[in-house]
Amino acid sequence: MNTSSLPRIAVLATGGTIAGQAGDASKTAGYKAGVVGVDKLLDAVPALGLVARIHAEQIASIDSKDMSAALWTTLSRRIDALLAQDDIDGVVVTHGTDTLEETAYLLHLTVKSTKPVVLTAAMRPSTALSADGPLNLLNAVTVAASADAAGKGVLVAFNNQIHSARDVTKTSTYSVGAFRSPETGVLGFVQDGRVEFQRTVVRPHTAASEFAVAEQWPMVEIVASYADASRVMVDALVAAGVKGIVVAGTGNGSMHATLTQALADAVKKGVAVVRASRVGSGHVMRNGAASDDVLGTVSAGTLNPYKARVLLMLALGSGLDDLQRIFDTY
């Protein structure tokens, strides 16, 4: 086979369980994430050579619970620089599953290219019996090498499914089918080298997005509503200089009366407050379970609290204040 005409895909490794190592092959928990280097991950998948020519970089070696906004800036800028090169056709990012949905959405809104960007991960460490990382990596590179993946924003290839970065979320602590897109479903499938899209992405992203990563990120935090919630956390955040708060509300973004009063006070002090839901699916309607018009709050629509935080950070970091338009658009 003449491989010189294959697409050239950059694989950027950041750590995670896909690069995890346990002392015993029977262990799928109790391992250390982010210790195996990108070259070893690639060596474990010889079939990659039939799909793409690989350029590999180790961007970080972390457990993704420790992902930082500074690393997001580095990653987004590196992807943009690589995709600006004529000899790079797409990018795959290997990542931990725990914050994959946040990084994916951040890149979906900040990368300025229509070339494919695909994130993947694994639920079992690389040393495990039936490790899922090698096939997920092969599938992610297969998607990134597919012309059909261009212009669809950032994608997540996991367990033979292709998800949009906007909609995907981790829904299991142990299953190799850990990711779902609850309100919208998968975009398509990748299996045995075949990439099949069944839906497309209509909200603006990547080159059509108005956002860019920042050197300095605004402080945006998440608080939850629950039975007997107090105002202690909101007041402490306001005292600490928070710029935005996302509420993981009950139901359709409803909030305990005490929390509602604290957040209304925060809005009067200039803090941006976005109502999302802790439920895990469904949407939070403007003026639905709480009056956004009266409180001065914004509804998150179908974004979960963690993705709503990403969008609020980007909006505030870009100096934008028409926040309901932003949440209705992205």
Ligand code: SIN
């Ligand atoms: C991580 O998110 O880095 C650890 C967990 C995982 O990848 O499944």
